[in-house]
Structures are given as structure tokens and as C-alpha cells.
Amino acid sequence: MINNFTLTKTDRHKILINRFESALAHFPNHPALEVSDEIYSYSELNNFSNNIANCIIENSASECKMAAVLGQKSFETYAAVLGILKASKAYVPLNPRFPLARTIKMIKNSGVDTIVVSHESIDYLKDILLTTNIPLKIILPGVEDASEHISCFQECRFFLKSDLKNSENPIINSNPTDIAYLLFTSGSTGEPKAVAVLNSNVTSYLDLISENYDLSENDRFSQTFDLTFDLSVHDMFVCWQSGGCLVIPEKDSSFFMSKYIRKNNISVWFSVPSLAVMMSKMRLLKADIFPTLKYSFFCGEPFFINTALDWQKAASKSKVINLYGPSETTIAISSCELKNEKNPEKNGIFSIGKVFPAQEYCIINDKNEVLKSGEKGELCLRGSQVINGYFNDNENTDKSFIQIPGKGNKLWYKTGDLIIEETGNLFFLGRLDNEVKVNGFRVNLQEIDYIVMRTSGSEFVASVSYSRGNDGVNKLFSFVCQSQNKNISEPEIISSCKEKLPWYMIPEKVFIIEEMPLNKNGKIDKRKLIKKYLI
Amino acid sequence: MNVAKIKNYIIENLKNKLEQFGINQNEIKKDFDFVQSGLLDSMAFVEMIAGMEQHFDIEIDFENIDKDDEFTTLRGINELFLKAK
Numbered sequence: 001m002i003n004n005f006t007l008t009k010t011d012r013h014k015i016l017i018n019r020f021e022s023a024l025a026h027f028p029n030h031p032a033l034e035v036s037d038e039i040y041s042y043s044e045l046n047n048f049s050n051n052i053a054n055c056i057i058e059n060s061a062s063e064c065k066m067a068a069v070l071g072q073k074s075f076e077t078y079a080a081v082l083g084i085l086k087a088s089k090a091y092v093p094l095n096p097r098f099p100l101a102r103t104i105k106m107i108k109n110s111g112v113d114t115i116v117v118s119h120e121s122i123d124y125l126k127d128i129l130l131t132t133n134i135p136l137k138i139i140l141p142g143v144e145d146a147s148e149h150i151s152c153f154q155e156c157r158f159f160l161k162s163d164l165k166n167s168e169n170p171i172i173n174s175n176p177t178d179i180a181y182l183l184f185t186s187g188s189t190g191e192p193k194a195v196a197v198l199n200s201n202v203t204s205y206l207d208l209i210s211e212n213y214d215l216s217e218n219d220r221f222s223q224t225f226d227l228t229f230d231l232s233v234h235d236m237f238v239c240w241q242s243g244g245c246l247v248i249p250e251k252d253s254s255f256f257m258s259k260y261i262r263k264n265n266i267s268v269w270f271s272v273p274s275l276a277v278m279m280s281k282m283r284l285l286k287a288d289i290f291p292t293l294k295y296s297f298f299c300g301e302p303f304f305i306n307t308a309l310d311w312q313k314a315a316s317k318s319k320v321i322n323l324y325g326p327s328e329t330t331i332a333i334s335s336c337e338l339k340n341e342k343n344p345e346k347n348g349i350f351s352i353g354k355v356f357p358a359q360e361y362c363i364i365n366d367k368n369e370v371l372k373s374g375e376k377g378e379l380c381l382r383g384s385q386v387i388n389g390y391f392n393d394n395e396n397t398d399k400s401f402i403q404i405p406g407k408g409n410k411l412w413y414k415t416g417d418l419i420i421e422e423t424g425n426l427f428f429l430g431r432l433d434n435e436v437k438v439n440g441f442r443v444n445l446q447e448i449d450y451i452v453m454r455t456s457g458s459e460f461v462a463s464v465s466y467s468r469g470n471d472g473v474n475k476l477f478s479f480v481c482q483s484q485n486k487n488i489s490e491p492e493i494i495s496s497c498k499e500k501l502p503w504y505m506i507p508e509k510v511f512i513i514e515e516m517p518l519n520k521n522g523k524i525d526k527r528k529l530i531k532k533y534l535i
Numbered sequence: 536m537n538v539a540k541i542k543n544y545i546i547e548n549l550k551n552k553l554e555q556f557g558i559n560q561n562e563i564k565k566d567f568d569f570v571q572s573g574l575l576d577s578m579a580f581v582e583m584i585a586g587m588e589q590h591f592d593i594e595i596d597f598e599n600i601d602k603d604d605e606f607t608t609l610r611g612i613n614e615l616f617l618k619a620k
Contacts (some may be wrong), residue, residue, distance in 0.1 A: 253570075254577045255600065255607075274578060281581050282597040439578070473578055494555045503573065509551060 007175075014176035014200045017085035019241035020046075021172075027217050027243040034264070035075050035248040042243075045079060051164035052083025052116055052141050059137050059157065060087070060114040066182060068107060070094040070125060071118025073223065073248045076142040080116035081227070081236065083141075086170050090179035090196070093227035096124040098502050102192065104132055106184050109194055109392070112136075119143050129153045139164070176200035182391055183230050183327055186435070186444040186505065194391035195230075201330040202233060204384040208356050209238050213295055217243030220264060220292075224249070224257070224271040229440070230327045231299055235270055244268070258284040265292045269318070272300040272440030274473055276311045285314035299323035299332050300440030302428055304472050305345045308338050324352035324428065327442075328400070328413050330385040333359050334426060344425040349472070351425040359383030361426075362412070363419055368404055378432055379419040380404065380412040387413070436465035438474050441504040445476075448497065448505055452478050455496040457486040460516040462524045463507065466534050478507040479529050481516040488512060536591050536620060538613050544590060545612070548583060549574065563609060570607040580607060587612075593619050 012018050020042075023032075028043040040048075056067055067084045069091055071077035084091040092110045094103050107115070107128070113135075117125045119142040126149055129136075135155045140146055143160050150158045180199045184192035209215070221239035223246050225232035239246045247264045249257065254275055261269065269290075276298065279285050293315040298308070303322045312320050323332035336344065336353025344351035355361040362370050363377040371377045380402075388411075389397030401411040418429040434445040445463040452461045460481035465474040480488065490510045497506045517528040546553070546560050552574055553560060569575045575583065588595055595615055605611045 255581075255597075258598070278578055278581050281585055283594075284597055286598075439576075491555050491557050495557070498573075503576070508579075509555070 011176055014203045015172065015174050016180045016199050016202050016206075016237065017082065017172060017174070019203070019206060019237055020082060020085075023217075023240055023243040030217055030243055031245040032240065033075065033078055033246050033248070035073065035078070036250070038075065039245075040075065045082065046169075047167040048075070048141070049079040049082035049086055050167045050169055052080055052139060053086035053170045054166040054168065055139055055159050055164050056084060056087035056089065056114055056116075057170055059159070060089070064089070064111065064113045065179065066090040066092050066110050066112050067114040067116065068092040068094050068110065068112045069116045069118075069227070070096060070103075070121050071116075071227075072096060072120050073227075074118045074120060074142070076116070076118040077227065078236070078246070079141065080118070080139075083116065085174075085180065086172060088170075088172055088174045088178075090181055092182045093232075095226055095228045095502075096121040097226075098228070099498070099500055100124075100127055100131060101500055102184075102502065104128060105192065107132070107134065107136075109184075109192075110182050114139065116141065122146070122149055125149075129156060174199060176203070179391075181230075181233065183228065185327055185442045186447050187396070193393060193396050195327045195387060196389075196391040197230070197233075197327070197330055197387055201385050201387055202237070204358065205234075205330045205332070206237055206241055208358070209234075210241060215242040215244065215268065215295075219244040219267045219294075221246050221268045222249075222261070222266050222270055223247065224275065229300075230331055231270065231272075231440075234297070234331050239268075254278055255282075258282075258289065261290050261293065266290075267292050268295045268297075269293055269315070270297040270299070273298045273303040273307055274301065274439045276307050277304075277473055279314075280307060280310045285310045287313050288316050290315040291317060293318035296320045297323055299325070301437040301474075302472050303350045304348050305343055305350045306348065307472075308343075308350050312338055322350050322352060324426075325385075326413075326415055326417075328387050329359075329381050329415075330387070333381055333383075333385055334361075336425065344423070344427070346420075346427040346429070349428060352419075352428050353425055355381070355426070356383075356385070359385055362404065362407065363421060364404060364414075368402065370404065370406065373421050376418060376420040376429060379415045379417045379426070381415060382410055382412045436474060436476075438465060438476060438504050441502075443476065443505050448476065448478060448501065448507065451497055451500050452480055452493055452507075452510070455493050456480045456488040458482070458488070460524065462516070462526055462529060464526050464530055464534075466530055468534065475508040476505070477534060478510045479516070479533070480510060480512050482512055482514060536593075536616065538617070540591075541587070541613055541616055542609065544587060545569075545583070545609070548586065565610040565613075566608050568605070568608045584612070584615075587616065591616060595619050 024042045031039045032042040032045045033040045069080040114137040116139045139159045179196045183195045187193040223235045249260045296318045320338035322336045324334045325332035334355045336351045416433045448463040449461045463478040517525040519525040
């Protein structure tokens with residue numbers, strides 16, 4: 001058996017959980033997590049996650065390489081992430097705010113046999129169990145008595161707080177090439193794509209961050225992202241590899257983020273730009289209002305230069321950094337730091353900067369030919385942060401991971417992002433396909449179309465994302481052509497979307513129209529739709 | 536500006552949304568929460584408040600909103616605007 005002791009030091013360094021373990025060895029009594037008015041030290045968090053890990057090791061099949069975690073931002077949820085990794089498995093985050101059908105798909109596709117559930121999500125768990133008959137092992141690390149919830153689910157095995165007694169450090173036998181976490185992103189046919197990120201992918205990213213930014217055990221890190229969003233991996237593990245403290249917002253509400261930063265002396269901030277836009281709209285970005293911030297990272301959607309400058313005024317001692325990267329390239333793969341003057345921008349959007357030194361990029365045209373600097377095309381990436389492909393999904397893997405003539409045998413990941421490189425900086429110009437970003441979430445417009453088509457019975461459906469303001473905040477709109485054989489209503493379509501899609505994919509408005517405008521090629525003319533109905 | 540005018544403004548503004556969600560305007564009582572109910576996301580809520588600031592010519596002090604104020608409810612919005620008047 002390969003374990004931590006037989007691996008070389010370099011390989012041990014490439015295992016995600018070892019980042020936490022090494023901070024634990026240095027700072028056992030240092031606060032690691034502040035959540036719901038409680039402070040947990042590294043050793044307290046470690047003991048609790050060992051309880052979970054040992055229960056998984058004893059009960060989950062060893063050939064099952066993943067376990068899921070279902071919960072909001074609670075102590076148990078974070079301990080579960082660590083516990084699953086300590087059990088030498090990959091974690092699959094599930095979101096109690098997602099529609100049930102989607103969550104069940106995620107459970108089935110990942111093949112997990114164990115779910116760790118935080119106490120506040122127990123009702124959602126019941127709904128899952130009522131809908132499927134997968135024989136699961138359910139670990140409820142914060143629940144003392146669950147008899148009223150679980151007695152009717154005979155096919156499942158339950159483990160409560162009192163069953164979790166073994167807090168010894170388990171032997172970790174993960175390899176750098178094992179999956180560390182599995183996330184699902186929007187896919188075109190209603191099937192979410194599973195992004196499998198390896199331990200070595202994520203530790204490459206963590207190395208880049210620790211080499212380039214001065215972070216220490218005295219830092220206090222924000223945690224704004226849902227666990228189903230890969231940027232939360234930065235929140236947790238950049239913090240825990242530094243020995244710092246992860247501070248969970250009291251209420252998961254963006255309205256109180258300004259207070260949260262100030263009250264908790266946050267020193268490292270990370271969010272989507274939309275959050276800064278919103279704070280700016282609420283006039284909360286007053287000069288020098290965040291004196292404790294030393295780094296402010298933004299990622300997940302285009303960052304407008306004016307928003308960046310507003311933030312800089314409020315956080316005058318902070319470096320403001322724009323990060324870019326699809327989940328397939330692990331958290332972020334390029335960066336640009338805001339300077340006092342002459343910031344690279346295009347159409348008001350701040351540059352995504354330069355690809356990290358250890359990673360490679362090229363820009364190609366639609367014939368997969370490599371373009372020169374100054375020519376716009378699709379960004380392709382490869383390197384230690386880029387995943388090998390989608391989990392159990394050769395079709396999507398073959399589409400997105402390709403060889404490029406003259407660039408060797410190794411595969412490149414096609415991002416679908418339209419990019420131009422000028423004077424050494426990359427600029428995001430838009431998407432090449434039907435994928436858009438809404439508040440940082442990846443949304444494949446075809447996935448919405450698919451649901452709208454099925455509900456309406458109409459063949460002519462189109463969805464667009466459009467920002468009515470000049471702040472880059474996108475909203476989704478769908479257009480349906482009235483079909484002859486079925487009367488459809490907007491509420492009917494919206495309610496069907498709510499049943500099947502996560503909240504951020506539900507259209508702001510559905511227009512039921514008489515005629516769908518087509519372009520010369522017979523394709524739906526989205527520009528005309530926007531012009532006629534949205535401007 | 537009074538409670539009735541605030542409610543009228545909101546209902547007029549959210550007419551389409553309410554229809555989409557099948558919510559009757561009589562259901563918009565004081566403890567109706569525009570964000571928790573899923574009717575608006577936080578950004579849309581802020582946009583609505585910004586529209587109201589303009590309409591009623593009032594500036595809200597977001598700085599001093601406490602998390603317990605529950606200002607995403609109709610009651611909360613009323614308090615916010617009537618206090619600022």
C-alpha cells in the first residue's frame with residue numbers, strides 16, 4: 001500500500017490534505033475556523049474531522065474513491081471536507097439550495113456511497129432519500145438523535161454524533177494523481193459536466209499563491225463562495241496552508257459584507273466582482289473603510305476597471321488582484337494586479353493579465369491553428385493545473401481536450417473563451433459558445449433552452465444573458481415562440497425551471513413571442529431579440 | 536411618502552415578477568421577504584432599493600443597517616425609508 005510514509009517528500013507536498021496537516025503541526029492551538037460565534041483551533045478542527053474520516057474509512061467501500069458533503073457553511077461542513085480528504089477520498093460538495101433532481105444526478109454520477117450531512121440540511125436529506133433508493137451511508141456528525149428523521153429509510157445506514165468516537169489521525173494513502181474534489185458545471189444537454197480536479201492540480205495552484213503572496217498564520221480569510229463553486233477551495237486551503245483563520249460570514253447575505261470585513265478584521269478578501277458592484281451601489285465603498293485588508297482577490301466574471309478602482313479606494317492598503325480561470329484549470333490560472341496608473345483594460349474591463357509561469361497557453365482560430373499576438377481567438381491551456389478530462393465522460397472530454405498541430409502530443413484544454421493578447425496581457429472579450437457567466441456562476445444557455453423547450457413544446461427557444469446597466473451585471477432572458485398546439489404561460493415555464501435548474505439559472509423574464517427572428521443562416525438572431533425586447 | 540406609497544411602488548415595480556411567481560399582491564404583507572422568498576436576488580433587491588431612492592428622492596444609509604433589521608422584508612423597507620425621510 002502506498003501511504004504518506006512511502007511517498008517522497010515532494011509527492012507528499014502534492015496532496016491537498018497535507019497542507020492542512022502541516023499547518024496543524026506548526027500551529028495546533030491557532031484558530032483555524034470561526035463560524036456561528038465559535039472559534040475552533042487547528043487541533044479541534046482536526047479531531048472532529050478525524051472522527052468523520054475514521055467513520056468513512058470503517059464504513060465506506062474502499063473502491064469508492066469519493067464521498068459527498070451536504071451542508072451550508074457550518075462547522076460540520078468544513079470538518080466534513082477535511083474528513084473526506086483524510087479518509088483518502090475526493091469530496092463532492094452538494095448544495096441544499098439546488099433542485100433535488102440535480103443533486104440526485106450528482107450523487108449518481110459521482111458514484112458516492114457515503115454522504116456527510118450537516119445538521120441544518122437534514123430536511124433536504126430526507127427529500128433525497130424519499131426520491132431515490134440508493135443504499136447510502138449517511139454520517140450526521142452534529143446530530144445526537146435523528147430517530148424521527150431516519151427510521152423509515154431501511155436501505156440506508158446512519159451514523160450519528162455518538163457513533164463518531166475515534167479521533168486518531170488516520171493514515172493518509174492518497175496519491176498526487178488521485179482526485180481531490182469533483183464539481184459539476186452546467187452542460188448543454190441538461191447533464192451537468194463533472195470536473196475532476198486532482199490533488200496535484202490543486203497543490204500546483206496553492207504553491208503559486210504561497211510563492212507570490214505574503215500570507216501567514218496571522219491572516220484572516222473571507223469565505224464568500226458556496227462549496228459547489230471551486231473558488232471556495234481557494235478560501236479554505238489558501239487559508240489553511242498559511243495557518244490562518246477562515247472567518248465564515250454570520251449570515252450568507254451580501255448586504256452585510258462591509259460590516260463583516262470590518263467587524264472581523266478580514267485581511268484577505270476573495271469574491272466575485274458582482275459583490276463589489278453591489279457594495280458600490282449601496283455606497284458602502286467609502287474611502288479607507290477597509291484598513292485591515294492587505295489582499296483583495298476577485299474572480300469568476302469580468303471585472304470592470306471602475307469597480308476595481310472603487311474597491312481600491314475603500315481598501316487603500318490592499319493589493320487588488322483580478323484572477324481568471326475555468327474550473328477545469330483549477331481555481332485560477334492567470335492574474336493581473338491593479339496599479340496606480342495605466343491599468344491594462346479593454347471596453348472598460350480589466351485585463352486578466354498573464355498566465356501563471358508554470359502553465360502554458362496559446363490562442364487558436366476555429367481551425368485549431370495557433371494565432372499570433374494581437375489576433376483574437378480561443379484560449380487554450382495546459383500545465384500542472386489543468387485537469388485530464390471530465391469524470392466518466394469521454395464525449396465532453398474529447399470535445400474540450402485536444403491536440404494542437406505543432407504543439408506536441410500533450411492535450412490542451414479549450415476554454416471556449418474569446419481572448420486577445422496584447423503587450424503581454426490577456427483580455428477577455430466574450431464567450432465562443434452558449435456558456436455565459438451570471439454572478440460568477442457558469443451557465444450554459446442551451447441547458448435553459450432545453451428545459452424551456454420541454455415545458456413549452458416549442459421548437460423555437462432562445463436564451464440570452466444581457467446586462468441592462470453598464471456595470472456588467474448579467475441577467476438571463478428566455479424567448480419562446482408560441483407553438484400552435486400548446487398554450488404556454490410564463491409562470492408555467494418559470495416554475496418548471498425552478499424545479500430543474502439552480503436558482504442562478506432561472507430566467508429573469510420569459511418573453512412569449514409570435515415570431516422568432518432568424519439570421520441569414522437560418523439561426524435564431526439573438527442580437528435582434530436583444531434589440532427588440534431588452535434595450 | 537408613506538407605507539401605502541412604498542407598497543404601491545414595489546408592487547408596480549415587481550408586477551411582472553409577481554405574476555411569474557404566481558404571487559398575489561395581497562400576499563405581500565409586512566413580513567414578506569423579497570429575497571428569502573426567491574422573488575429577487577440580492578442584486579435585484581439593491582437595484583429596486585436604488586430605484587426607490589430615486590423615486591422618493593431619499594438616500595438610505597446602508598452602512599448602519601444591522602443584520603437583525605431584516606430589511607429585505609416589506610416592514611424592513613418601510614422602516615428604512617420612513618427613518619431616512
